[in-house]
Every structure is written in structure tokens, then in C-alpha cells.
Amino acid sequence: MASFNDISYSWLDDFDWSLRMVMSSDKLSDLHKPLLMLSLETTNANGEKTTQLVELTAEELKHLIDKLKTVQKVNRELHT
Numbered sequence: 001m002a003s004f005n006d007i008s009y010s011w012l013d014d015f016d017w018s019l020r021m022v023m024s025s026d027k028l029s030d031l032h033k034p035l036l037m038l039s040l041e042t043t044n045a046n047g048e049k050t051t052q053l054v055e056l057t058a059e060e061l062k063h064l065i066d067k068l069k070t071v072q073k074v075n076r077e078l079h080t
Contacts, residue, residue, distance in 0.1 A: 010042035013049065036061050 015038065022033040036056040043049050056064060 010044040010050075012040060013043055014041040015039060034058055 017039070018037045020035045020037055022035055034057075036058075038054045038056060040052045040054065041049065042052060
């Protein structure tokens with residue numbers, strides 16, 4: 001799994017996502033935990049294309065969305 005730092009000097013070419021339900025783990029027999037699987041196709045500064053797979057829990061997804069909203073707000077303020 002990639003961290004977002006691994007792709008910070010790349011740009012996004014394409015993405016795909018799927019939602020999975022984890023029903024159990026080796027420690028818990030009844031888990032029922034949703035996971036977002038996010039596939040990011042990126043190109044780095046050298047022109048190399050890679051696909052990064054990121055798993056996000058509901059809490060991590062909410063945190064990511066909040067951060068992206070903050071970036072969007074700053075971007076709008078810079079361009080007005």
C-alpha cells in the first residue's frame with residue numbers, strides 16, 4: 001500500500017475506486033468494516049507512470065475529504 005507522501009511529487013492521470021466490506025479478520029470473527037479501495041494512476045516528474053493502491057477506512061476517508069476541502073478553499077482564495 002502506498003502512502004500519500006509517495007505520490008506527492010506526481011500528478012493524477014486517472015483513478016478508480018471500489019468499496020469493500022471486511023467481514024472478519026484473524027483477530028475478530030465479526031468485524032463488518034467498510035474499506036474504500038482507491039487506485040490512483042500517476043505520472044511523476046520523470047514521466048514514469050505508476051498505479052498506487054490506497055485503502056481507506058471511513059474515518060480516513062472523512063479526514064482525506066476534509067483536507068481536500070481545505071486545499072480547495074486555499075486554492076480558490078489564491079485565484080480570486
